[in-house]
Amino acid sequence: MNTAETVLPHLDQGFIDEAEKIISQYPVSKRSASLPLLHLWQKHFGYVSREGVEWIAQKLELEPIAVEEIATFYPMIRLRPLGKYQFKVCRTLSCALAGSYQLFDYIKQNCNALQEVGHHVYLSEDGQFSVEFVECLAACGNAPVMMINEEEWMDVTKEKIQEILAQLRKK
Amino acid sequence: MPFKPEYRLILKYVDSPGYTVDIDCYLRHGGYQVLKKALSLDPSFIVQEVKKSGLRGRGGAGFPTGVKWGFINHEKNTKPVYLLCNADESEPGTFKDRQIIYKDPHQLIEGMIISAYANRAHLGYIYIRGEFAKGAEILEKALSEARERNFLGKNILGSGYDLEIYVFRGAGAYICGEETGLIESLEGKRAYPRIKPPYFPAVLGLYMCPTIVNNVETLCHVKHIVDMGGEAFAQIGTPNNTGTRIWCVSGDVNKPGYYEYPCGAITFGELLYDVCGGIRNGNKLKAVIPGGSSAKVLRADKKYKIPKKKSDGTTEMVEVGLEDIPLDFDTVAATGSMSGSGGIIVMDDTRDMVECLRNIAEFYAHESCGQCTPCREGSLWMKKILDRICRGKGRKEDSQLLLDIANHIAGRTICAFGEACSWPVQSFVEMFEEEFTAKVKEEPPPMEILEPAVRTVS
Ligand SMILES: NC(=O)C1=CN([C@@H]2O[C@H](COP(=O)(O)OP(=O)(O)OC[C@H]3O[C@@H](n4cnc5c(N)ncnc54)[C@H](O)[C@@H]3O)[C@@H](O)[C@H]2O)C=CC1
Ligand SMILES: Cc1cc2nc3c(=O)[nH]c(=O)nc-3n(C[C@H](O)[C@H](O)[C@H](O)COP(=O)(O)O)c2cc1C
Ligand code: SF4
Ligand code: FES
Numbered sequence: 001m002n003t004a005e006t007v008l009p010h011l012d013q014g015f016i017d018e019a020e021k022i023i024s025q026y027p028v029s030k031r032s033a034s035l036p037l038l039h040l041w042q043k044h045f046g047y048v049s050r051e052g053v054e055w056i057a058q059k060l061e062l063e064p065i066a067v068e069e070i071a072t073f074y075p076m077i078r079l080r081p082l083g084k085y086q087f088k089v090c091r092t093l094s095c096a097l098a099g100s101y102q103l104f105d106y107i108k109q110n111c112n113a114l115q116e117v118g119h120h121v122y123l124s125e126d127g128q129f130s131v132e133f134v135e136c137l138a139a140c141g142n143a144p145v146m147m148i149n150e151e152e153w154m155d156v157t158k159e160k161i162q163e164i165l166a167q168l169r170k171k
Numbered sequence: 172m173p174f175k176p177e178y179r180l181i182l183k184y185v186d187s188p189g190y191t192v193d194i195d196c197y198l199r200h201g202g203y204q205v206l207k208k209a210l211s212l213d214p215s216f217i218v219q220e221v222k223k224s225g226l227r228g229r230g231g232a233g234f235p236t237g238v239k240w241g242f243i244n245h246e247k248n249t250k251p252v253y254l255l256c257n258a259d260e261s262e263p264g265t266f267k268d269r270q271i272i273y274k275d276p277h278q279l280i281e282g283m284i285i286s287a288y289a290n291r292a293h294l295g296y297i298y299i300r301g302e303f304a305k306g307a308e309i310l311e312k313a314l315s316e317a318r319e320r321n322f323l324g325k326n327i328l329g330s331g332y333d334l335e336i337y338v339f340r341g342a343g344a345y346i347c348g349e350e351t352g353l354i355e356s357l358e359g360k361r362a363y364p365r366i367k368p369p370y371f372p373a374v375l376g377l378y379m380c381p382t383i384v385n386n387v388e389t390l391c392h393v394k395h396i397v398d399m400g401g402e403a404f405a406q407i408g409t410p411n412n413t414g415t416r417i418w419c420v421s422g423d424v425n426k427p428g429y430y431e432y433p434c435g436a437i438t439f440g441e442l443l444y445d446v447c448g449g450i451r452n453g454n455k456l457k458a459v460i461p462g463g464s465s466a467k468v469l470r471a472d473k474k475y476k477i478p479k480k481k482s483d484g485t486t487e488m489v490e491v492g493l494e495d496i497p498l499d500f501d502t503v504a505a506t507g508s509m510s511g512s513g514g515i516i517v518m519d520d521t522r523d524m525v526e527c528l529r530n531i532a533e534f535y536a537h538e539s540c541g542q543c544t545p546c547r548e549g550s551l552w553m554k555k556i557l558d559r560i561c562r563g564k565g566r567k568e569d570s571q572l573l574l575d576i577a578n579h580i581a582g583r584t585i586c587a588f589g590e591a592c593s594w595p596v597q598s599f600v601e602m603f604e605e606e607f608t609a610k611v612k613e614e615p616p617p618m619e620i621l622e623p624a625v626r627t628v629s
Contacts, residue, residue: 025337026337027294028251028294028378029358029378031358031359031360032339032357032358032359033359034359035339035340035341035356035359036339036340038342039301039340039342060359066359069360069361070359070360070361073344073361073362074301074341074342074343074344075343075344076301076302076341076342076343077342091530091533092263092464092530092534093263093264093422093460093464093516093527093530093531093534094264094421094422094427094516096530097421097422097423097518097522097527134302134343135263135343135345135534135537135538136261136262136263136264136464136534137302138260138261138265138266138268138269138300138302138303139266139269140263140264140265140266140419140421140422140427140514140516141266141419141420141421141427141428141429142427143421143427147302150304150305151304151305152302152305
C-alpha cells in the first residue's frame with residue numbers, strides 16, 4: 001500500500017543511510033528511533049508530512065498512529081511548513097523580565113509577520129519569516145534569548161534584530 | 172568589595188582561554204586519566220566511594236546518588252542495566268548543564284563512562300533537550316572521538332568492559348526531564364510519566380530493565396569523586412551537602428550568570444550583591460525564586476527560620492533575613508522552598524508579582540502532559556484566573572480560589588509536576604497577598620497594556 005519511498009523525490013540514498021544509522025543506535029527496540037527519525041525528516045523537509053509519518057512507521061514496523069501520536073506530542077515537531085526563517089522567542093520568566101514580550105512584538109513588526117497561524121505563532125505573507133513564542137531555552141542568564149531555526153541567539157537587542165534581518169534579507 | 176572566589180571543580184576549564192571541546196585539548200588537561208583509574212577498580216568499590224562522598228543528585232531532587240545506585244542488586248539481577256544522562260535541562264532558570272555540554276563535553280562523557288562501569292551498564296543514552304541542537308552535535312562529535320580512542324566501544328582500554336553511549340534528542344517538551352517521562356520518550360512514546368512505585372527507574376526503567384538516571388552535573392561529579400576519593404569529596408561543602416554546586420542566576424541582577432561554589436559556602440546576599448554585582452538599576456531586591464521556577468518564592472523582607480551549627484556542635488534554629496541564608500540543599504529546604512535545580516531567579520521592587528506568577532503559570536499550563544486530571548485542568552485554570560486578574564477582571568475570591576486549586580493538585584498526581592505547578596501559586600499568593608488583593612480592586616487597565624508582559628510597574 002505504501003509507496004512513500006518512490007513518491008518522495010528527495011529520499012536519496014544518503015537519507016536512507018542516515019536513517020539506518022540512527023536505527024542501529026537502538027539495538028533493543030527500533031521503536032525508540034521514532035523521534036530521532038522525525039527529527040531527521042524535519043531537518044530534510046522542513047516539516048513532517050503524512051508521507052513522513054508513514055515512511056517512518058513502515059521503517060520501524062509500527063502502525064502509523066504510533067508515530068503520529070508522538071509527532072503531535074512534541075512541540076518542536078512541525079506538521080506543516082512554517083517560515084523559511086523561524087524566530088522562536090523565549091517568553092518564560094527570566095526572558096520576560098528582560099523584555100522578551102516587547103522583543104517579540106518588535107520582531108513581528110519588522111518581519112512583517114502579522115498573520116496569526118497558531119497560538120502565539122505569526123507568519124509573514126511571503127512565507128519568509130515566522131515568529132513564535134517558545135518556553136525557556138535554558139540560557140536565562142543571557143536573557144532575552146531566541147532561536148532562528150536551530151541556531152541560538154542570546155542577549156538579543158533591537159539593534160541585533162536589525163543586523164540579523166539585514167543579513168537574512170540579503171540571502 | 173572583596174568577595175569569596177569561586178571554587179570551580181566542574182567548571183574548572185570552562186571559559187578558560189584556549190580551552191576547546193576537542194579530545195586533544197581534554198587529554199592535554201589530564202582527561203580520561205580518571206577513567207583509566209576507574210577501570211582498574213571494582214565496580215562495587217566505586218559505588219561505595221560515591222556513597223561515602225555524600226553526593227546528592229543535581230537534577231533537583233537532591234537524592235543521594237550512591238543510595239540510588241545501591242538499589243540495583245547485581246547479585247540477583249539478570250537483566251541488562253542502562254545508564255541515562257538527563258540533559259533535558261528544562262526547569263526555567265536553569266542553564267548549568269548547558270555550560271558543561273557546550274564547553275567541556277568530554278568531562279560529561281568521562282563521568283558517564285565511569286558511572287556506567289560502576290553500575291555495570293553496557294548501553295547508555297544522553298537525553299538532551301531538542302533546543303540544544305548545537306549541544307547534541309558537540310556531544311556526537313565528542314562521543315565519536317572517544318570511540319576512536321577506545322574510551323568507548325568494545326573492550327575499553329583492554330579492560331574487557333564494553334560500553335556504547337548515544338545521544339537522543341528531545342523535542343521541546345518540559346516533561347521529558349522527569350525521569351520516567353524521559354524513559355517513555357526514549358522508548359518512542361509520548362513522554363507520559365510512570366507512577367513511582369513501582370516504576371522507579373532503578374527497578375523498572377528503560378525497556379523495563381534497571382536503569383540509572385542522573386543529571387549531567389551529577390555524572391561529572393562522579394569523575395571527581397573517583398579522582399579524589401569519596402572521603403576527600405565529602406570534605407567539600409558541609410555535612411549532608413557535599414561537593415560544589417553551580418548556581419545559575421538570572422533576572423534583575425547586574426551580572427547574571429553561573430557561579431560554582433562549595434555547598435553552603437555562600438549566602439544569597441553574597442551571591443546577589445557581591446558576585447552578581449547587586450540588583451539592576453540600583454533597585455531593591457523584592458523576591459527570589461531559589462531553585463528553578465517550580466521552587467517556592469522567597470520574599471526579601473521576610474525572616475526565615477534556619478538551623479545553624481553552634482561551636483559546640485549542636486544546632487539551633489535562628490531567624491535570619493533572606494540575604495543571610497546559605498546556599499545548600501538543607502538550609503534552603505528549611506525555609507519551606509528548595510534549592511532544586513540551582514536556578515535562582517531574582518525580582519526587584521519594580522516587578523509586579525501577579526504578572527510574574529502569571530508568566531510561570533502559563534509555562535506550567537503549557538507543559539502539563541495531560542495524564543492526570545488535577546494537573547491538566549488545574550494548571551490551565553490557574554493560568555486563566557491569573558489572566559483575568561491581570562486583565563482587571565479579577566474577583567475578590569480569586570486568591571482563595573487559586574490556593575484551593577493548587578492545594579488540590581499537589582500530592583494527587585502521577586509525577587512531581589503536580590507540585591511543580593502548585594508551589595509557585597501557593598507561595599506567590601501567600602507571600603504577596605497584598606498585591607493580589609490590590610489588583611483585584613484595581614480599575615481595569617487600558618486595552619494597550621493588556622499584553623501578558625511582565626510589566627515594570629514604575
Ligand atoms: N533540572 C530541572 O530542569 C528540573 C528539576 N526538577 C526537580 O525535580 C525534582 C523532582 O524530581 P523527581 O525525580 O520526581 O524526584 P524524586 O524525589 O521522586 O526522585 C529523585 C531520584 O531518586 C530516585 N529514587 C527515590 N526514591 C527511590 C526509591 N525508593 N527507589 C529507587 N529510586 C528512588 C528516583 O528514581 C530519582 O532518580 C524536584 O524537586 C525539582 O527540583 C523539576 C523540574 C525540572
Ligand atoms: C517535571 C519534572 C521535570 C524534571 N526535569 C529535569 C531536568 O530537566 N533535568 C534533570 O536533571 N532532572 C529533571 N527532573 C528530575 C528527574 O526526574 C530526576 O530526579 C533526575 O534526573 C535524577 O538525577 P539526579 O539524581 O542526578 O539529580 C525533573 C523532575 C520533574 C518532576
Ligand atoms: S502530574 Fe501533570 S505532568 Fe505529571 S503525569 Fe500527571 S498530568 Fe502529566
Ligand atoms: S527564561 Fe528564557 S531562556 Fe530561560
